[in-house]
Amino acid sequence: MNVAVGAGPDVDTRLRVYRMMLEARRFEEFAHQLFLEGLVKGTSHLGIGQEAVAAGFAAAMRADDLTFCTYRGHNHTLLRGAPPGRLMSELLGRSEGVCGGKGGSMHLTWAPTGAMGSYAIVGAHLPIAVGSAWAAVERGTGQVAVCFFGDGATNIGAFHEALNLAVVWDLPVVFVCENNLYMEYTPIGSVTAVERPAADRAAAYGLEGLLVDGNDPDAMYETASDVIARARAGGGPSLVEAVTYRHGGHSRADPGTYRPDEEVRQWLARDPIPMYRARLAGAGASEERLEEVDQSVEAWIEAAVEEAKAAPEPTVDSIATEVWADGGSRWRN
Amino acid sequence: MAELITYREAVARALAQEMERDDTVYLIGEDVAAAGGVFKTTPGLLERFGERRVRDTPISEEAIIGAVMGAAMNGLRPVAEIMFSDFLATCWDLVANQIAKTRYMTDGQVALPLVIRTANGGGVRFGAQHSQSLENWAMSVPGLKVVAPSTPRDVIALMAASVRDPDPVIFFEHKGLFASRGEVPDGELVGRLGEASVVRSGSDATILALAAMVPKALQAAHELSARGIEATVVDLRCLVPLDTRTILSTVAETGRVFTVEENPRLCGWGAEVVSIIAEEAFYDLDSPVVRITTDHIPLPASDILEDATIPSVARIVDTVIRSLD
Ligand SMILES: Cc1ncc(C[n+]2csc(CCOP(=O)(O)OP(=O)(O)O)c2C)c(N)n1
Ligand SMILES: [Mg+2]
Numbered sequence: 167m168n169v170a171v172g173a174g175p176d177v178d179t180r181l182r183v184y185r186m187m188l189e190a191r192r193f194e195e196f197a198h199q200l201f202l203e204g205l206v207k208g209t210s211h212l213g214i215g216q217e218a219v220a221a222g223f224a225a226a227m228r229a230d231d232l233t234f235c236t237y238r239g240h241n242h243t244l245l246r247g248a249p250p251g252r253l254m255s256e257l258l259g260r261s262e263g264v265c266g267g268k269g270g271s272m273h274l275t276w277a278p279t280g281a282m283g284s285y286a287i288v289g290a291h292l293p294i295a296v297g298s299a300w301a302a303v304e305r306g307t308g309q310v311a312v313c314f315f316g317d318g319a320t321n322i323g324a325f326h327e328a329l330n331l332a333v334v335w336d337l338p339v340v341f342v343c344e345n346n347l348y349m350e351y352t353p354i355g356s357v358t359a360v361e362r363p364a365a366d367r368a369a370a371y372g373l374e375g376l377l378v379d380g381n382d383p384d385a386m387y388e389t390a391s392d393v394i395a396r397a398r399a400g401g402g403p404s405l406v407e408a409v410t411y412r413h414g415g416h417s418r419a420d421p422g423t424y425r426p427d428e429e430v431r432q433w434l435a436r437d438p439i440p441m442y443r444a445r446l447a448g449a450g451a452s453e454e455r456l457e458e459v460d461q462s463v464e465a466w467i468e469a470a471v472e473e474a475k476a477a478p479e480p481t482v483d484s485i486a487t488e489v490w491a492d493g494g495s496r497w498r499n
Numbered sequence: 500m501a502e503l504i505t506y507r508e509a510v511a512r513a514l515a516q517e518m519e520r521d522d523t524v525y526l527i528g529e530d531v532a533a534a535g536g537v538f539k540t541t542p543g544l545l546e547r548f549g550e551r552r553v554r555d556t557p558i559s560e561e562a563i564i565g566a567v568m569g570a571a572m573n574g575l576r577p578v579a580e581i582m583f584s585d586f587l588a589t590c591w592d593l594v595a596n597q598i599a600k601t602r603y604m605t606d607g608q609v610a611l612p613l614v615i616r617t618a619n620g621g622g623v624r625f626g627a628q629h630s631q632s633l634e635n636w637a638m639s640v641p642g643l644k645v646v647a648p649s650t651p652r653d654v655i656a657l658m659a660a661s662v663r664d665p666d667p668v669i670f671f672e673h674k675g676l677f678a679s680r681g682e683v684p685d686g687e688l689v690g691r692l693g694e695a696s697v698v699r700s701g702s703d704a705t706i707l708a709l710a711a712m713v714p715k716a717l718q719a720a721h722e723l724s725a726r727g728i729e730a731t732v733v734d735l736r737c738l739v740p741l742d743t744r745t746i747l748s749t750v751a752e753t754g755r756v757f758t759v760e761e762n763p764r765l766c767g768w769g770a771e772v773v774s775i776i777a778e779e780a781f782y783d784l785d786s787p788v789v790r791i792t793t794d795h796i797p798l799p800a801s802d803i804l805e806d807a808t809i810p811s812v813a814r815i816v817d818t819v820i821r822s823l824d
Contacts, residue, residue, distance in 0.1 A: 275604070275609065278608075283605065291565075293561050298569035300570050301573035305573070307573075323561060327560075327565075366525065393708055488602055489642055490602070491664075
């Protein structure tokens with residue numbers, strides 16, 4: 167990995183990042199549990215194992231920065247400030263869900279804190295993030311747009327169009343490829359012309375190819391801080407490839423059996439959460455403080471799950487609302 | 500005071516009117532800035548509003564449409580040009596899956612006040628990939644407003660309405676009309692989306708038309724008049740929202756309806772309009788509704804073939820006379 171990690175962030179920041187990862191992990195474990203109970207329907211794509219990317223970036227972003235992510239975006243939306251009970255309610259299709267039950271797992275959005283959407287057509291959100299960064303420059307807001315996508319997205323046209331335009335217009339946008347080695351079932355390496363699907367393409371757009379250990383929260387946080395600061399200072403876009411791994415299958419229909427046992431075992435041994443907890447314990451965070459975080463996240467997730475379970479079902483009169491800005495759906499007089 | 504200007508001049512005038520009024524209105528697209536547009540619909544805007552607000556893009560339709568979507572989410576009211584409407588196929592994900600659905604999927608959290616302008620339609624011998632009339636693509640997707648003006652005045656009034664509209668609008672400018680002239684009044688001009696215009700009144704038949712088919716329908720009505728048939732001609736102007744009230748009231752007056760559609764037959768806008776008439780005005784009808792459309796074929800390039808394909812004045816006249824016999 168070519169990004170060096172220095173002494174690392176201070177203990178308070180690290181504890182914050184640890185807490186964020188744990189929140190994302192527990193949120194998704196419960197989302198899975200509620201699916202098994204028949205309460206979460208449809209599909210969902212868990213980011214369990216990839217939390218260091220989401221937490222490292224979210225911790226480094228400014229409150230008004232903008233996040234764009236994929237259908238594997240529970241963690242990003244949560245960590246950018248979506249209320250957990252309402253986020254879980256959305257997975258349950260309830261009316262108090264963040265999208266009123268109209269979005270579902272693949273479209274989680276919480277615009278009030280800059281979680282500008284989860285996009286389920288591979289690659290679509292890269293140019294959208296570019297546009298939001300363009301508006302940030304024109305309006306002088308100082309915002310940075312951060313766009314997360316999978317390794318598979320590097321082979322779709324929108325990736326290349328977005329990178330080129332972002333560089334040509336010199337926009338404050340950070341592209342973050344979460345390279346979890348697989349698309350749905352097919353290894354990215356078997357369908358890609360270069361070894362590093364994002365980093366090796368950076369040179370084509372005059373960018374540095376930043377390759378980071380996506381299971382190392384400190385490396386993610388420091389990389390994020392660097393590229394975001396550069397973007398905010400007018401230094402233009404960056405492309406980061408964070409190498410990581412999803413513990414489970416692509417979606418919940420997928421047991422992930424196409425992956426070699428040994429590979430899975432090695433990556434599970436590099437689970438970012440226990441690794442980070444151990445690192446923090448050896449770097450000045452007392453067991454007491456870590457324990458406090460663990461317990462408080464337990465209480466936090468229980469409250470969120472209770473809230474979601476108790477949330478009302480949507481009523482059918484919401485079906486035809488919010489197609490248009492007038493709140494309705496009329497297309498004729 | 501009124502002035503005679505071309506349809507293409509009206510585009511630049513409309514954009515200038517809105518950019519002058521609101522400094523969050525931006526224009527991007529291929530060749531729109533320095534070159535003034537490949538159809539010369541945007542000359543002078545770069546000089547007047549500067550290179551930040553009028554900007555050339557790479558040939559990246561997904562990036563262009565993604566950029567206006569993201570910008571609209573973050574405080575601008577951007578206008579994108581897609582050079583030929585046929586090219587919408589290259590960025591249809593952004594248009595149909597993203598822009599059209601975002602407000603609904605986020606339950607109103609994200610508004611997208613943006614306009615996608617595009618040169619549409621045939622009659623210019625460009626062949627099947629640069630001549631399509633694609634209003635029905637946009638019309639079939641919930642969440643998009645669809646505008647297709649036929650006169651310079653409506654270009655200005657409806658462009659202003661589209662830029663000011665809080666929802667995404669696909670604005671079809673007809674290539675075959677760019678050189679046509681019409682009167683526009685002095686001063687600011689702002690129309691309303693969803694209002695059809697009854698451009699001629701007659702009691703024997705209603706002819707519903709859009710964009711370049713409007714002048715043809717008017718010419719046909721003129722020739723029919725010489726043969727004792729008086730037709731009402733309605734310029735729909737907007738497909739979404741659709742002014743069904745005007746359509747149904749003219750049907751009630753004439754009892755006979757013809758659509759004139761430049762699009763290929765299947766699922767053209769007329770099919771939807773006719774089904775509304777059948778459901779809601781069946782007993783007002785004195786004869787079957789007739790759709791006059793392009794055949795269900797890709798458009799040929801040769802002038803002889805193209806002219807025989809797109810509905811012509813003669814075909815409208817003949818069809819109406821035969822149906823009324
Ligand atoms: C344009 C498009 N093609 C195909 C799909 C189906 N699909 C959904 S997720 C996925 C795999 C994407 O892999 P990657 O980008 O690596 O993201 P990951 O799921 O690993 O996070 C595919 C093929 C899609 N949603 N959109
Ligand atoms: Mg992947």
